[in-house]
Amino acid sequence: MHYCSQCGSTVQLEIPKQDNRLRHVCSNCGTIHYQNPKPVVGCLPELNGRLLLCRRAIEPRYGSWTLPAGFMETNETVQEGAARETLEESGAKVEVGNLYTMFSLPHVSQVYLLFRARIVAQDVKPGNESLEIGFFNETDTPWANIAFPVIRETLWLYWRDRAHGTFGLHTGDIVRIPGQLRRYRVHLNY
């Protein structure tokens, strides 16, 4: 950030009064431009014991498989966002159920909120951001080509929980290991 979005003057990094960390502050109008993590919302869409996955038509990780999920928009609820992303990326209309995983990704300042969901309309077709969609059980899941660690971890938990027949909320962190390309540490709270 170089310029104030309110008045167009330059911003500088300083610690505002009553604050304890560096913020971008406008040198002219004094507006403090806070930056906050972004919620990412999505679904584990279920149909006949399988999960719907989408193959990404966009970077990063073009061509890899993922659950339908994306950045939450303003003026929507987390469940509305999860259903919207699922519809946009796969064409599937879902009934959103319980929150299933909540993962913090502090290195990219994102919070993933992924919900169990039941597909209620089956006219599924890939959206602009998907090359194709597919329905997978545990063994035919493309484990070697899952887009992100947060998705792989959520899918692992799901198939383990399905085998046990209980689906509780799982929360945890996924942290990039410093100096390592695409190596992550997963920490589960419960």
Place this chain on the structure above:
Amino acid sequence: MHYCSQCGSTVQLEIPKQDNRLRHVCSNCGTIHYQNPKPVVGCLPELNGRLLLCRRAIEPRYGSWTLPAGFMETNETVQEGAARETLEESGAKVEVGNLYTMFSLPHVSQVYLLFRARIVAQDVKPGNESLEIGFFNETDTPWANIAFPVIRETLWLYWRDRAHGTFGLHTGDIVRIPGQLRRYRVHLNY
């Protein structure tokens, strides 16, 4: 938003290619300035069967009581943010437990994530943003002077669950009723 934070030129509202909603787009460098909801993280800090509340020393709702909570910062996890806010506002060191309520507030584009927490260091003192702190059971909770509907709803659920002895996750929405000052509709999913 009037100016591009990258190059200082004016922005205009338009729907970018492959998108379906209006964004602030720079007329010069083309940067798309997305806006997303903000996570608010906090705790229900427990000590000897009571909950710690803080009386607000800042607007909005100066002088009213609230749970320690605030905007999540970049590069932290939700649990780290909840513990940090609790320490900053009350001086209490907590061990963060299970996620207890998740509420969407779409009219202000916020997502509240509130955790049960155990106070592990008792040298509690009000921070800059608190006039005083106190420990309350259900009957002496200042119900008539709670800062926000999301906090009142969370406290109601907590004391009801404590009576029943079970603490599950509750999720829902709190929506401002159009045209009404400080009137809200609460919707609980489960």
